[in-house]
Amino acid sequence: MSGTVRWGVLATGGIAASFTADVRAMPDAEVVAVASRTDASAKAFADRFGIGRAYGSWAELVADDTVDIVYVATPHSAHREAAGLALEAGKHVLCEKAFTLDARQAAELVALARERGLFLMEAMWMYCNPVIRRMTELVRDGAIGEIRTVQADFGFAGDFGPGHRLRDPALGGGALLDLGVYPVSFAQLLLGEPDRVQADALLSPEGVDLNTGMLLGWDSGATALLSCSIVGHHPTAATVIGTAGRIDFPHSFFYPERFVLHRAGAEPEEITTGPGPRGLTGLQYEAAEVMRAVRAGERESPLVPLDGSLAVMRTLDAVRERVGVRYAVDGRG
Numbered sequence: 350m351s352g353t354v355r356w357g358v359l360a361t362g363g364i365a366a367s368f369t370a371d372v373r374a375m376p377d378a379e380v381v382a383v384a385s386r387t388d389a390s391a392k393a394f395a396d397r398f399g400i401g402r403a404y405g406s407w408a409e410l411v412a413d414d415t416v417d418i419v420y421v422a423t424p425h426s427a428h429r430e431a432a433g434l435a436l437e438a439g440k441h442v443l444c445e446k447a448f449t450l451d452a453r454q455a456a457e458l459v460a461l462a463r464e465r466g467l468f469l470m471e472a473m474w475m476y477c478n479p480v481i482r483r484m485t486e487l488v489r490d491g492a493i494g495e496i497r498t499v500q501a502d503f504g505f506a507g508d509f510g511p512g513h514r515l516r517d518p519a520l521g522g523g524a525l526l527d528l529g530v531y532p533v534s535f536a537q538l539l540l541g542e543p544d545r546v547q548a549d550a551l552l553s554p555e556g557v558d559l560n561t562g563m564l565l566g567w568d569s570g571a572t573a574l575l576s577c578s579i580v581g582h583h584p585t586a587a588t589v590i591g592t593a594g595r596i597d598f599p600h601s602f603f604y605p606e607r608f609v610l611h612r613a614g615a616e617p618e619e620i621t622t623g624p625g626p627r628g629l630t631g632l633q634y635e636a637a638e639v640m641r642a643v644r645a646g647e648r649e650s651p652l653v654p655l656d657g658s659l660a661v662m663r664t665l666d667a668v669r670e671r672v673g674v675r676y677a678v679d680g681r682g
Contacts, residue, residue, distance in 0.1 A: 354640045357382040357416035357440070359407055359431050361394040364445060365422035369398050371633040374626065378640060384410035407431055411438035418468075418639060421445055424514060426521040426676075429454040432469070436461045441468035443639050446534075447526040450678050452662040459655045468643050470635075470650045471658040473534055477634040479622040480605045481538075482652070484589075484596055487620075488539060492610060494593030496539055496571050501532035501587035501602060504560070504578030515579055516555050518676055523557030525550075525668060529577035531603045533668075534661050535587055536565060536573035542660035544568045550672035551580070558674050565664070604631045 356372055358365050358380055365383075372378045380400050385391040388405035395403035404410045411419060411434050419435040421428055421444040432444040436458065448471040449455040462469035475481055488496065504524065507515075514520045515527060537543070543565035550561040559580045565573040576583070587602035588595055594612040598605050607621040626633065635653075642650050649655045669675070 352377075354378045354643070355381045355415055355417045356636075357384065357410045357413060357419045358394075358400075358422060359384050359410055359419055359435070360422040361385045361390045362422060362424075365394070365420070366397075367630045368420055368422065368632045368636070369394075369400075371629045371631075372636050373398060374629055375633055375636065378636060381415050382410055382413050407434055411435045411440055416440060418443060418643065420472075420636075424520050425526055426450060426519065429458060432458050433461060436465055436467055436469065439465065439467065441639070441643055443470050443472050443635065445472045447521070447530045447665065448658045448662055450521045450526070450676050452659060452666050454678060455659050455662040459659060462648070462655075466648060468639070468648050469655060470639055470642075470653050471655075472632075472635055473653050473658070474632050474635040475531060475534065475603045476538060476653045477638045478604060478631060479634065480608060480620075483620060483622060484608055485538065487596070487610065488589065488591075491593070492612065493589065493591030493595055495569075496589060496591050498571065498590040499536045499539060499573040499587070500575070500590075501535045501573070502576040502578075502583045503528040503531045503585050503603065504576065504581050504583030506578070506580050506582050509579055511553075511555060516553055516557060518556055518674075521676060522555070523553075523559070523561075523674055524577040524579045525558050525561055525665060525674070527577075528579070529558075529561055529563070529575070529668070530661065530665065532573075532575035532577060532587070533563070533565075533664050535602060536575060537657065537661055537664065539589060540565075540567055540569075540571050540573065543573070543664060546664060546667040546671065548668040548671040550674070552673065556674060558669075558672055561668065561672060563668055 382402040384404040391403035545566035550558040
């Protein structure tokens with residue numbers, strides 16, 4: 350693939366709007382089509398962003414020969430269906446996180462992509478952020494010694510009534526898949542899949558988690574203390590503690606602009622990668638990684654490997670099992 354990469358956006362919600370705005374600002378990319386479940390929603394989105402084609406069905410989008418890559422921006426309850434439809438149609442796919450509702454669905458998508466020889470990536474934009482990439486380089490190079498503890502949280506309180514999607518088990522509601530996926534992914538970026546998972550949660554009357562705490566353990570002796578919430582305002586901070594220092598993200602660890610490196614016996618060092626493009630949200634980094642990989646003929650990204658996404662989904666499944674959150678897909682063979 351050379352020249353301008355042509356994206357199709359599947360869904361018209363807030364994350365789809367942010368992604369589209371970032372892609373439109375990239376010199377080598379274009380959003381050429383958008384799809385929703387209704388013509389009106391797709392047309393309104395297309396008019397807003399100057400997109401040439403608007404489809405009232407997902408099938409029409411994935412059948413569009415001018416689309417190179419499909420960005421799936423639906424709620425995660427529809428990721429298996431939407432991403433699977435695109436892969437079946439021969440399209441490369443960037444699929445929002447959480448990757449799917451459970452590890453079984455995620456494994457089905459990965460198997461389908463590998464069978465078809467198509468690119469697939471979970472839209473874990475945090476992994477593509479240059480500040481996060483610099484942090485992982487420092488950790489790998491031994492800047493803070495051996496990791497002993499990771500701490501991370503993500504939460505906010507909102508007016509989420511019983512009818513809101515975050516309270517709806519049929520839509521994969523709860524704090525864990527919307528917000529908890531970030532602390533879990535952050536910890537597993539550094540330590541891999543845990544050997545032990547413990548968790549506790551406050552559940553809503555509908556049976557989704559409102560406030561969840563997790564303790565992950567590794568045979569190395571490392572631990573991760575993680576939390577997520579839709580009923581409390583969290584600092585959205587993260588800390589990586591090693592035997593020779595620590596790294597602090599004071600806020601917004603999932604799209605950071607800086608972190609502070611504390612080395613034993615040295616003054617704290619603030620590390621940034623310089624200002625990002627003005628007016629962009631940070632989603633352009635994941636779009637750029639997808640385009641780089643597809644152009645190079647790669648079928649997955651080394652920054653967001655599929656096996657890593659599967660491992661995160663297994664951990665999220667384990668947390669849900671511990672706290673008693675069940676979705677309709679659970680237990681299906």
